[in-house]
Amino acid sequence: MNGPAPILAQTGMSFAAFKRQVRIPINDMPAYSERMLSDKELMDIFVFVRSLPGRRPVKDFPILNN
């Protein structure tokens, strides 16, 4: 739970894999039951994270090459 969690913006995961991680997570991520987070809500989250701007070309950020 202390380590950085993976990046989900523009995730290439399928919804099924996404859902599996949320319902029966590997390692230390808390598990969300259907009671707490319905499939519908989960789908909304999935759509949301996929819509987030993902990576951008590093060359556009000179300050990342210091």
Added chain:
Amino acid sequence: MSKRNREGTIGRRGFLKGASVAGAALGAASPSAAQPAAAPAAKNPVPLPDIAAETLPPLADPVHQSSGGGDFMLDVLKTLNFDYVTQTPASTFRGLHEAIINYGMNKQPELLSCTHEEIAVAMAHGYAKIEGTPLPVMVQSTVGLQHASMALYNAHCDQAPIYMIAGNTVDAAKRGFSFEWAHSAIDPAAVVRDYVKWDDQPGSLQHFAESAIRAYQIAMTPPMAPVLLSLDSELQENPIANRERLRIPRLPKTAPPQGDAAAVAETAQQLVGAQNPVIVADRMARTPQGMARLIELAELLQCPVVDTGGRSNFPNRHHLCQTGRSGALIAQADLVLGLELNDFFGTLHAFSDRIVRRMRQVSRPDARTISITARQLSPRANFQDFQRYQDVDLVIAADAEETLPSLIEQVRRLAGADRRSAFEARGKKLEAAYRAMVEQWKSDATIGWDASPITIARLCAELYDQIKDDDWSMVGNGNRVTWPRRLWNFDRHYRWIGSSGGSGIGYNAPASLGAALANRKYGRLSVAIQGDGDLMFCPGTLWTAAHHQIPILYVMHNNRAWHQELMYLQAMSNRRDRGMLNAHIGTTISDPNIDFAMLAKSMGVHSEGPITDPKDLAPALRRALAVVRKGQPALVDAIVESR
């Protein structure tokens, strides 16, 4: 006349030499006049155990004295070359306090004021990790020492030397009413003895001199650690009876423990023979030499180094710095060498914080393991910071940094041409993996670049952009955010000093300031990434920074929470299938939001914020850094993603 009384008379004469007895009725002997003073040297060469043996309380009612035990104590402390002493004032050390500011003219050591004893100790902790030497910290023996205890615990866990001085009034018949009793103890060190390497309560000034030097020596011998002297207030305050007979011992040169020659040779053999060795360094580099030596060893073997960040052990832009790939490397390693690695078990295992807690070995079952650590030499039982037992193949109980030269020599001797070409091939592979990892990090850093709250990656990139051409030192990183390690160039030992040791929150703000104090004389630019929760333990740190004009930039990683704990509450709530909606209760620092810029300003520190738009960050940092470069502290409050 009994021997006791005869000695008492001698002592009284000594006292009369040290005190101008204004209006005293000389004949009126006080009860304590019968106390033995130091006997003439020929009769009794051993320091007497009696408290305040060389000093005497006033016989009648003098109002001035021309010397005090504190002056001699300062003479002793001066031989230890302390630049500063940190403290929160308290009457039980007023005798020494006054000697420092008047007799010593507040120079070497110069007195620094702290609004909490935890700050005073944590400053000394940070200072020691830059300068390599301890600072004295003066506290009141019961209430002050209890405040100081958390910071002492961190220093103990972090193998850092602290020179604690606690004032106490030993003689119950001398204590004033009320608080002087509450501020006295028969054994003040008892509350912290579990994490103090050595302590004493000297019974005389000669005893003090010897214990003061002994304490320094013990604190500085690896494994370094806090030490404590409890100083009787009478001993500090009363006139000195026999200055000419007091001797200040010399501080010896001490050599840190080095690894046994045969064991070092065996280690070299294993390293040279291994296909996939990994070196894991934790609190190894005590001095600048540590990093240089580890580079030499790693390059010779083209062996990957995992730097857990206990100190600046290895330059992060070296292709053999493979910290980010530690999981994969440990999994395939046939030899793991730990250097001052406290948690060897945790290095070889994964832990799942689930309903059923599980430990799983992630290293190969046939991997050989060698540990070089001085920690073995000073075990403690009660507090469990020594971590779970790991059955390694070879333990070398010695200081790792000090052992590296002989290890390097042995490796050089054993590495024949065939092995050297194998090393080279290994190095090439590691270099390719290193380059790919760095490119991945940079790409990761672009995600959420314009988001608000500001991403940690952006915060770190913006900060580094403005300090990269300075002689910078990252003195604090409260939440151990990993972005600096990915984006900045940590190529010197002072670029990073390690974390708290005991994970006791309240360390980061004051320890960073102590490190900044040590950096000041080298003209380095000190920066700290500062958690909001951590700062609220010791916000008075900011006043000390302003009051003593210590240049440092605090950049807030303000997530308006004790976010670490919030995550634990989320885990608990979901485990019980109750949802996370209440997890903020007791774990967030909002309603009202703390205005850290106003807090800093109220204590005389330049400040900006709260900054929510990442575009506003660079200009605010520029203004704040201009202040810091002029020698003053500054704080930029940024609202940043949780973790």
